[in-house]
Amino acid sequence: MDWMDSTAMGKCPIAHGALTNAGNGAMAWWPKALNLDILHQHDGKTNPLKGFNYREEVKKLDYAALKRDLHALMTDSQDWWPADWGHYGGLMIRMAWHAAGSYRVQDGRGGAGTGDLRFAPLNSWPDNANLDKARRLLWPIKKKYGNRISWADLMIMAGTVAYESMGLKTFGVALGREDVWHPAKDVYWGSEKEWLAPSDNRYLDVTKPETMENPLAAVQMGLIYVNPEGVNGKSNPLLTALHIRETFGRMAMDDEETVALTAGGHTVGKAHGNGSAANLGPSPEGAEIAEQGLGWMNHATRAVGRNTVTSGIEGAWTTNPTKWDMGYFKLLFGYDWELKTSPAGAHQWMPINIRPEDMPPDVEDPTIRTMPMMTDADMAMRMDPTYRAICEKFMADPAKFDDAFARAWFKLTHRDMGPNTRYLGPDAPSEILIWQDPVPAGPKGYDVAAVKAKIAASGLSIADMVATAWDSARTFRKSDYRGGANGARIRLAPQKDWEGNEPARLARVLGVLEPIAAATGASVADVIVLAGNVGIEKAAKAAGFDITVPFAPGRGDATAEMTDADSFKWLEPVADGFRNWQKKDYSVAPEELLLDRAQLMDLTAAEMTVLLGGMRALGANHGGTKHGVFTNREGALTPDFFVNLTDMANSWVPTGKNSYNIVDRKSGAVKWTASRVDLVFGSNSVLRAYAEVYAQDDNAKKFVEDFVAAWTKVMNADRYDLQA
Numbered sequence: 044m045d046w047m048d049s050t051a052m053g054k055c056p057i058a059h060g061a062l063t064n065a066g067n068g069a070m071a072w073w074p075k076a077l078n079l080d081i082l083h084q085h086d087g088k089t090n091p092l093k094g095f096n097y098r099e100e101v102k103k104l105d106y107a108a109l110k111r112d113l114h115a116l117m118t119d120s121q122d123w124w125p126a127d128w129g130h131y132g133g134l135m136i137r138m139a140w141h142a143a144g145s146y147r148v149q150d151g152r153g154g155a156g157t158g159d160l161r162f163a164p165l166n167s168w169p170d171n172a173n174l175d176k177a178r179r180l181l182w183p184i185k186k187k188y189g190n191r192i193s194w195a196d197l198m199i200m201a202g203t204v205a206y207e208s209m210g211l212k213t214f215g216v217a218l219g220r221e222d223v224w225h226p227a228k229d230v231y232w233g234s235e236k237e238w239l240a241p242s243d244n245r246y247l248d249v250t251k252p253e254t255m256e257n258p259l260a261a262v263q264m265g266l267i268y269v270n271p272e273g274v275n276g277k278s279n280p281l282l283t284a285l286h287i288r289e290t291f292g293r294m295a296m297d298d299e300e301t302v303a304l305t306a307g308g309h310t311v312g313k314a315h316g317n318g319s320a321a322n323l324g325p326s327p328e329g330a331e332i333a334e335q336g337l338g339w340m341n342h343a344t345r346a347v348g349r350n351t352v353t354s355g356i357e358g359a360w361t362t363n364p365t366k367w368d369m370g371y372f373k374l375l376f377g378y379d380w381e382l383k384t385s386p387a388g389a390h391q392w393m394p395i396n397i398r399p400e401d402m403p404p405d406v407e408d409p410t411i412r413t414m415p416m417m418t419d420a421d422m423a424m425r426m427d428p429t430y431r432a433i434c435e436k437f438m439a440d441p442a443k444f445d446d447a448f449a450r451a452w453f454k455l456t457h458r459d460m461g462p463n464t465r466y467l468g469p470d471a472p473s474e475i476l477i478w479q480d481p482v483p484a485g486p487k488g489y490d491v492a493a494v495k496a497k498i499a500a501s502g503l504s505i506a507d508m509v510a511t512a513w514d515s516a517r518t519f520r521k522s523d524y525r526g527g528a529n530g531a532r533i534r535l536a537p538q539k540d541w542e543g544n545e546p547a548r549l550a551r552v553l554g555v556l557e558p559i560a561a562a563t564g565a566s567v568a569d570v571i572v573l574a575g576n577v578g579i580e581k582a583a584k585a586a587g588f589d590i591t592v593p594f595a596p597g598r599g600d601a602t603a604e605m606t607d608a609d610s611f612k613w614l615e616p617v618a619d620g621f622r623n624w625q626k627k628d629y630s631v632a633p634e635e636l637l638l639d640r641a642q643l644m645d646l647t648a649a650e651m652t653v654l655l656g657g658m659r660a661l662g663a664n665h666g667g668t669k670h671g672v673f674t675n676r677e678g679a680l681t682p683d684f685f686v687n688l689t690d691m692a693n694s695w696v697p698t699g700k701n702s703y704n705i706v707d708r709k710s711g712a713v714k715w716t717a718s719r720v721d722l723v724f725g726s727n728s729v730l731r732a733y734a735e736v737y738a739q740d741d742n743a744k745k746f747v748e749d750f751v752a753a754w755t756k757v758m759n760a761d762r763y764d765l766q767a
Contacts, residue, residue, distance in 0.1 A: 133312020139202020149258030151523030154459030158195030167326035195220035217466035252289035307448035358416035461524020512575025527761025624665030
């Protein structure tokens with residue numbers, strides 16, 4: 044199955060579940076209406092810290108004092124939620140892990156970068172049970188340090204400090220994650236209407252994990268990874284191994300990283316299932332007001348310490364669950380295991396004839412020994428040949444395991460932060476890693492005017508210049524800060540061969556621009572962007588406006604050695620409404636594909652509108668198609684797209700699934716053709732309101748200015764050196 048091909052399932056690899064109207068709001072009367080909320084969520088209205096710059100404030104943080112307080116917290120057990128063995132390390136690690144573990148590489152969404160574990164649905168996922176207690180334990184520290192540490196940073200830092208306190212030499216931890224203040228509406232977690240619904244509807248064939256619906260990574264609604272009891276709760280370690288490989292792969296982890304994370308994550312802490320799950324109250328979002336945001340409360344029986352119920356699985360994985368050691372491998376491979384059930388009724392594996400000295404102590408009384416356990420995922424590490432070989436390699440070289448886990452943990456908790464140039468804090472590692480998509484610093488001292496003159500005289504068309512710059516920049520994803528024009532990776536595999544980049548045209552254009560870069564000392568990345576700017580300036584002049592598109596030199600050129608080509612395949616566009624193109628037909632409407640791309644690019648609805656209308660006027664459609672080019676002045680930066688779209692002298696006639704004719708009402712003559720992406724700007728009430736602004740006789744200049752501003756935002760989206 045093609046990595047992007049969800050057509051056979053009637054699905055599509057975008058967050059379309061977040062785009063449709065649902066619930067009891069005013070728009071619920073029209074469930075098929077296009078919902079633009081996904082583009083409105085970053086307008087700042089919910090942020091109580093107006094004008095606040097977190098990346099500047101966190102630099103003022105007393106970092107050493109914060110670390111001391113976090114270390115002290117680990118062993119400061121509270122009566123209301125006592126620490127297992129007097130150490131909160133396992134709980135804090137699980138919180139950080141589950142905050143980060145929702146990341147998926149397909150669309151870059153999820154992850155720990157925004158602190159949205161505080162909000163629904165994540166705060167109430169079954170797999171996140173009792174993590175509300177971890178955040179509440181952290182509250183005194185958050186209260187003390189205030190705005191100088193975000194919840195997003197604090198949760199990840201707490202997990203990393205927990206490992207340090209247990210003896211692991213970590214790879215480091217970086218700050219710089221800024222909190223959101225409302226639940227994310229841009230993440231499609233699945234179509235299920237109930238928690239932990241069977242996996243089957245996520246797959247064409249549940250025995251073939253690669254058929255899981257994109258962009259999902261977890262096997263069931265409400266889980267972070269796989270079901271610890273086995274696929275659909277049925278133990279089958281070898282099948283579980285296949286699901287682990289697919290799920291962790293969709294979270295950007297290879298087999299060695301997967302084994303390291305599984306073993307390292309289960310070296311400390313325990314699972315909780317010593318009681319009846321039926322006694323647990325609702326999750327935080329559904330709990331009574333008197334619970335004050337806490338969920339899964341048990342008011343029927345004792346519910347803390349050794350009687351805690353979380354996953355339903357009961358027991359620790361190792362003999363010393365508060366110590367970083369090789370104990371996981373010692374027990375997993377030192378004993379035979381049999382399938383049993385926990386006191387809560389969950390399936391788990393128990394050792395046969397375990398020696399008393401290998402049994403972990405009770406969480407409250409160290410004189411009592413308890414049975415360890417393994418999940419189906421752990422048994423997969425033992426039974427899958429590839430995973431077993433990696434485990435054996437780690438067992439033979441504990442230092443290699445320590446390093447592999449430290450690096451994998453760092454990747455897990457930082458994957459969605461983007462390049463290391465965004466890292467802040469004294470413990471941020473300086474080593475550059477390929478998954479950070481490194482880009483070298485680019486030259487700044489060249490003569491920009493001379494470069495622009497050479498581009499203008501090159502013979503390239505406006506469409507060629509604009510389309511190439513756009514294609515280079517449109518890969519940017521605000522979700523995980525990947526992609527963008529910096530690095531000029533459009534000239535490298537795999538991007539140079541993507542269908543959406545028109546490989547033949549791209550090669551021709553680069554054949555003109557690369558010699559200009561070499562002759563002037565500019566980077567190819569800068570020259571590509573400058574070419575787009577030159578094209579826009581020419582088009583604006585043709586429309587009667589002399590403008591200069593803002594430009595900041597300094598982009599670098601990445602090399603093939605700096606590029607993980609396999610990882611970059613996930614950035615390939617399956618559609619680009621701005622250039623009126625999609626790779627194939629999907630069950631999802633083209634206009635929803637447009638919204639998804641606009642949201643990933645961090646565009647507002649107004650910015651999306653002006654950019655699309657301008658791109659049509661510039662003739663920048665994929666392959667030179669004429670859909671949506673509602674103008675007789677193609678190549679001039681005019682608002683003709685909006686003028687003619689809103690002109691009631693025209694009528695709109697469907698001619699196919701995604702094609703329309705624009706017909707003169709009087710003569711019946713076909714004037715233009717269009718796609719759904721074009722016509723939605725006339726049919727959707729909000730988008731039409733924006734379109735009418737630019738169609739007004741007095742707003743031609745505003746259109747040019749707004750287009751240039753939005754264009755510059757796209758070109759500079761990955762220029763973190765220009766951002767505070």
